Amino acid sequence: MKRVFDLTLKDIKDMNARELKEAIRISEGRTIMAEVITSYTPYIKGVSNIEMAASFGADMITLNVFDFENPFIFGIDDAALDLADGFTGYLSQIPDIIKKNLQDKDYITHVKKLAGRFLGVNLEPIPKGTHYKTGLQLNQANLEAVKRYGFDYIMITGNPSTGVTYDTIREGIALAKKILGDEVLIIAGKMHGAGSGLANMNDKKKLVEFINEGADVILFPAPGTVPGFDVQDVKELTYAVHRGGALAMSTIGTSQEGASQTVIENFGLMSKMAGVDIQHIGDCGSFGMALPENIMALSIAVRGIRHTYKRMALSINR
Numbered sequence: 001m002k003r004v005f006d007l008t009l010k011d012i013k014d015m016n017a018r019e020l021k022e023a024i025r026i027s028e029g030r031t032i033m034a035e036v037i038t039s040y041t042p043y044i045k046g047v048s049n050i051e052m053a054a055s056f057g058a059d060m061i062t063l064n065v066f067d068f069e070n071p072f073i074f075g076i077d078d079a080a081l082d083l084a085d086g087f088t089g090y091l092s093q094i095p096d097i098i099k100k101n102l103q104d105k106d107y108i109t110h111v112k113k114l115a116g117r118f119l120g121v122n123l124e125p126i127p128k129g130t131h132y133k134t135g136l137q138l139n140q141a142n143l144e145a146v147k148r149y150g151f152d153y154i155m156i157t158g159n160p161s162t163g164v165t166y167d168t169i170r171e172g173i174a175l176a177k178k179i180l181g182d183e184v185l186i187i188a189g190k191m192h193g194a195g196s197g198l199a200n201m202n203d204k205k206k207l208v209e210f211i212n213e214g215a216d217v218i219l220f221p222a223p224g225t226v227p228g229f230d231v232q233d234v235k236e237l238t239y240a241v242h243r244g245g246a247l248a249m250s251t252i253g254t255s256q257e258g259a260s261q262t263v264i265e266n267f268g269l270m271s272k273m274a275g276v277d278i279q280h281i282g283d284c285g286s287f288g289m290a291l292p293e294n295i296m297a298l299s300i301a302v303r304g305i306r307h308t309y310k311r312m313a314l315s316i317n318r
Contacts, residue, residue, distance in 0.1 A: 003027040004059045005303065005311045009116040012152070017185040020118065020152060021216050024247055029272050030303040032311075033249070033280040034058035034295050035122070038073045039065045040288030048075025049289040054115040056292040057299035057311050062120045062155050064283050068142045069135030071101040076111060108149035120153035120187070121146060125172030130163050138172040143179040153185035157219065166190070166206050170213055177214030189219035191251035191280070192226055202233055204240040211244040217278065222250035223270040234274035242275070249278035252298075258285035261297040268301035 001019070002011060004027045015023070024031045034053035042049050050073070053061050063073070072078075077097050081090055101107045112119050123138035123146075135142065138156060146154055156172045158164025173188050180186065188210050207218050218241045223231045238248040250271035256263060264281070271279050281298055285291040299308040 001026060004031045004118075005307050006314075007059075008314060009113060012116075012118055013112070015152070017153070017180075017182050017216060020185050021247060024217075024277050027277070029275065029277055029279075030307065031060065031278045032058050032295065032299050032302065033060040033062060033120075033278055034290060035062040035064050035253075035280065035283040037064045037283045037288030039067070040074060042075035043287040043289055043292065046075075046079075048073060048114070049287070050075070050111060050115050050117075050119075052292055053289055053295055054117045055312060056295040057308050058117060058281075058295055059311065060118045060120060060153070060278070061115060062122055062153075062280075064122045064159070065136060066121050067133060067135035068145045069133075070098050071107060072098050073111065076114065077101065105148055105150075108151060112150070118152040120155055120185070121151050122155045122157065122159075123172070123176075124159060124162050125156055125164055125168040126158075127163050127165065127168055132162060138176065140175070140179060143176055146184060147180060151184060153187055153217075154180070155219070156186065156188040156215075157190055160192075164190075166203070170206075170209055173210055173213040173215050185216045186214055187217040187219055187249060188215040189249075189251075191219055191221055191253035191282070202229075202237060204237065207237065207241060208244050211241070211246045215246060217247045217249050219249040219251050219280065221254075222252050222267045222279070223274060224267060225252055225254045225256055231270045231274050234271065234276065238275045247277040248275070249280055250274065250276040251280040251282065252290075253280070253282040255282070255284040257282040257290035257294060259294075261294060264294045264297045265301040268298045272302055 004023045036049040050061050081093050124136050125138040126132045169188055176186050220237050221229050223234050241248040281290045283289050
């Protein structure tokens with residue numbers, strides 16, 4: 001079994017959740033996940049944020065605000081659109097692409113070939129009665145689409161002001177496990193207050209409940225990203241998660257993904273001291289992703305130039 005940062009597309013295309021989990025485990029805290037917002041136009045014109053994150057050192061890339069009822073990724077799906085008819089004409093072409101993507105079971109497989117990385121998607125386990133786009137919710141139809149498209153993992157958490165709670169996350173994990181089984185890695189937890197405060201974010205018993213429901217990876221804030229969270233807090237949570245048989249992921253989800261490289265490096269070192277297995281960097285640096293150089297800075301802090309440059313340069317077809 002290779003470490004995550006040594007894998008190419010040929011290695012990952014047929015890996016299941018169990019194999020991915022093991023590849024992360026043996027990487028000894030040196031796995032980098034970047035999150036991107038697919039509904040934003042890309043950071044650099046002509047290159048999708050997914051490809052950009054991959055080229056700056058990410059091993060896993062999470063699609064946020066990916067609408068399963070209207071699947072469309074800016075920087076990829078709009079690349080061939082004709083601008084000759086102006087902006088209105090440009091927009092008029094998008095529904096046909098969405099219709100095609102809905103029928104194309106290889107849609108995400110194609111995106112994965114472009115990036116050469118593990119691809120996951122964020123799903124929102126919102127409370128019943130909450131108004132939120134159906135295509136973004138954690139529900140049976142979207143989970144079945146996760147399998148159909150071939151995503152490698154899902155992330156069950158809460159974007160700001162969605163009303164997501166620990167109870168809805170726990171219920172979402174159970175539903176996801178029932179539908180996805182052992183084919184898709186399940187990552188769950190809260191990376192920030194999501195507009196509802198920080199209550200229970202460090203409740204070890206609740207995190208163990210997530211594991212018991214079927215979560216493979218538990219996420220929580222990186223030290224220094226939310227008020228009061230330090231290395232010792234994250235170390236205790238990580239220990240509890242490892243003891244329960246799951247992996248631990250620290251997250252930078254508070255727009256600090258747009259902070260200075262020194263700040264990012266400190267997050268990386270503190271999270272590594274706490275013993276986490278995956279280090280996540282969020283999507284709100286600028287234009288729907290972290291500053292690309294911050295993805296690289298996090299990678300270098302965690303695993304040095306040798307593995308970072310190799311991850312950046314390694315051909316996906318090698």
